[in-house]
Amino acid sequence: MNRTHAAAIRLVGFDADDTLWRSQDYFDQAQLDFERIVGAYVDLHDAGVQQHLYEVEKRNIALFGYGVKGMVLSMIEAAVEITGERISAADLHRIVGLGKDLLRHPVELLPGIPEAVRAIAGEYDVVLITKGDLFHQEAKVKQCGLADLFRRIEIVSEKDTATYARLFDEFGLSAEQFVMIGNSLRSDIAPVLALGGWGIHMPYHVTWAHENEAEIAADAPRLRRVDGAAALPEAVRELARAAIA
Template sequence: MIGFDADDTLWRSQDYFDQAQLDFERIVGRYVDLGDARLHERLYEIEKNNIGVFGYGVKGMTLSMIEAAVAITGQRIAAADLHRIVELGKDLLRHPVEMLPGIPEAVAAIAADFEIVLITKGDLFHQEAKVKQCGLADLFRRIEIVSEKDAGTYARLLREFGLPAAQFAMIGNSLRSDIAPVLDLGGWGIHMPYHTTWAHETEAEVAADAPRLRRVAGAAELPQAVRELARAAQAA
């Protein structure tokens, strides 16, 4: 069985968050010197601390931006600018699904030979909407939207699938969420980096020569990488 991540693996996502970050900094920059405020770092600290309360996704980011704006400006930020931050969040929720190049073809090719599942995290309503729009939902045996992607979550899903970890491979852009937990369980991973990644998702290390890991540069390489892992898993 092959698992796919969604955001920045099947479709663009982080680009929109990065743009919202820049727009947020422009709003708060009317009140403080951005060079002295460590705005990017302070927003990330607040977002990270709020994950356990708000979870992942746009709504958590928006609430964290509001909290950061109030704190950084010493509560001087105007209500109109807080409303602008809320609108940034709404724009993120409304953005269209833009599939990454070659992904529809790669997913279809892999689905022709293997059972595939989609495992993603984030806001439930937002992720459901994106899955519906992507046009690939019918190819997946299961679609799982989870609150966290760690070893415990993958272990639970594998029990539900009735599948040992050694017969499961995960494809994704995040070493922290898509690759490291599955390798720790004895599964396989295919890392397809995206050109921009949220700092939280970079907080993991996987050896470049990990024997159950393959790295690809883009979607066109995925079917061959999956076939190679399947042969390696069969030999093991």
């Protein structure tokens, strides 16, 4: 296949959740439902329920990983702590139900994403790199209708410099030949830039606080920011020109 700028950029990576399809909206709704359950036992503001849940989730990432199942286990733990072990078995069961509802949500692609992915895949090899629960992510990839466009689909436990460095080695290319597209500064952009790669940040209207914990200069030369999927193909071409220069 004739691929433009192949000597510089050889591979383009896409994040999945909140880059290709909606995700955080559903998690935010589940958190609101969780707060309503716990609110029957404590004053939400006085108990600092949102912050407490976030702290429990953060400390459990190393044990449970990312995704719905880890969130639900953290919700159960937080609910027991916040209520002083007064929460009923029935309400714990309701929290489990929140997780089941999350796992059943259909995939909803973001506006312009099918066209953008196909356009980029027509010029470059593309891969999907996402993290989260293996079964859930596999199910969403199957439902999205774009799986055949990706050279490889990688579902990883963490997206950090070590993970990306391993993937670059497996892909047989250097970081300088790779562009990553995603909504998360922490997972999609910062590690790739740190290794010498290129990033395109496409913010989603809501992002989990954990994914915003990254310090990146607004004028980072290897980074571009776009407001939506329609701008992605040209942003990749712009970075490809910069890589050659």
